[in-house]
Amino acid sequence: MSWIYLDNNATTKIDPAVLESMLPFLQESYGNASSIQHKPGREANQAIEQARRQIAQKFNVKDNEIFFNSGATEGINTVLRGVVETYGKKGKHIITCQTEHKAVLSTCAYLEKRGVEVSYLAVNANGEIDLQQLRDTIRKDTILVCIMAANNESGVVHPYEDIARICQEQDVLYCCDATQLVGKRELDLERIPIDILVFSAHKFHGPKGVGGLFIRRKTKPIQIPALVSGGKQEQGLRGGTLNVAAIVGCGKALDIARPHAQIRSYRDYLEEQIQRRVPQVIVHGKEADRLDNTSYIAFRHIRSAELMTSLPQLALSSGSACASGLLDPSHVLKAMGVNDDDAFSSIRISLSKFTERDEVERAVEDIIQTVYNVRQLSPIWKLFLDGLID
Structure with a gap:
């Protein structure tokens, strides 16, 4: 059996249509996306921008608000460490939840050793947070709320729309780890005021080792420095040669994802x-x-x-x-x-x-x-x- x-x-499992979309960029069109002086490089660059458009359309956001990386763990580290570095003068208080993924909890523990205060919201017997507790925990020196959309173990979905609106009212950044939700439910980020969203392709039938960040371009742009320094790839947010085939697969996987x-x-x-x-x-x-x-x-x-x-x-x-x-x-x-x-x-x-x-x-x-x-x-x-x- x-x-x-x-x-x-x-x-x-990678979707066969996703694999098919990736193969040309592993075999024939293998150019470096940063080498736009020649045709193979331009083809690779165009393929990445097509993937960016596919993801932006899925989330109903602007193309330049999507940034590619190796996946959610890198995205979480980029956001948590970067927000502390940039907004540390405003305060050093972060709010998260006791049931977050270890990528969040371990990064928060790292930041606590460096003087950041982290508040961990409790959950009830069903794994749900109390929105009033969130409101009460936000302070003048709170710079970030980092609460996932859906729990990777229990599957419990947090009220991410309500969280986003509370953070918007309090002028606090909201980073949503949507790794388990993306591809399973529709996310209209034009309507839901999430500031930063994290996702990984291999959770919605795309390849492993690729994912990305949505970072909203507000009137005053959200400032997050690069975690991985290098060239000016991804608008300077993430250095390193772009994994063209994987990014193409990420865009295709999300494009065809349906509940x-x-x-x-x-x-x-x-x-x-x-x-x-x-x-x-x-x-x-x-x-x-x-x-x-x-x-x-x-x-x-x-x-x-x-x-x-x-x-x-x-x-x-x-x-x-x-x-x-x-x-x-x-x-x-x-x-x-x-x-x-x-x-x-x-x-x-x-x-x-x-x-x-x-x-x-x-x-x-x-x-x-x-x-x-x-x-x-x-x-x-x-x-x-x-x-x-x-």
Whole structure:
């Protein structure tokens, strides 16, 4: 039996149309986009500007507000470090959230060691922030709010439109890590006043190692210095030879990205079957607004590592790909008030437009049977059945 890929929040399969768009720039049109003195270079340059237009049109913004880089982690580092460097005279206070991606949390920890004060908003049991707490946390010396659009583990979607408007009212920059949202929901940045937006192509069926930033051109332009110094590529924001093929793939992938209604029905079917047929399961963030493709489920009294080892035919995850291998429980689940045992029992299932109904049905049956088999051999499960543990 072939394996079934259910880890699309970690990365997605490249769309064949995206690969096809990239191939000419890996084979025939291999010029350097900065070498516009000759035809191959101009072809590469034109291809990059076409990709920039595709992304700008998708977000309903200006072409010169889109900047390419290696992906969301680089974008987050560029923004957080750059805003502190530029706006440090106004203040050194940043607001973020306890459930942010490690790229944000580790960069904030780095900045804290250099005198920046960071406020970490709490979340409730469903992974949701309190907008009033955000309002109350903004101060005169607050220079940036950095809160993701959708959580990579739980799939919980934050009210990014409301966050943007609160920041606009308070004259504070809002950086939105939209890595998990882009390609899954429409984002009209002409209407939503997000100042800075981060994205990665490999989350929406594009190639790995490429992504970008949207930086709004206000009356007074947002100033962010380059993280990677070099030439004047990307209007001086990011030095280095442009990865033409990857950028072309990024533009094509976002151009053809569409929300797919069947993904929600597949996820709901999966959760309904598991909750109905398996005792002692928890769907994290179930009552919150979530991404249609994401389900984060705790199978109580089984370690997720043991369950996944028993399901080699399924590509699953115990949480963020960036945190895999860590011995600590998920920081996202801990922030949601989940105890360590249930956190260590949790598996993330994330679907994509390439996920088939029969794959979901097979995965459900395999998961249910394997949970039953593992629990039958588990002394912890016996303790639960005997009423000795909750």
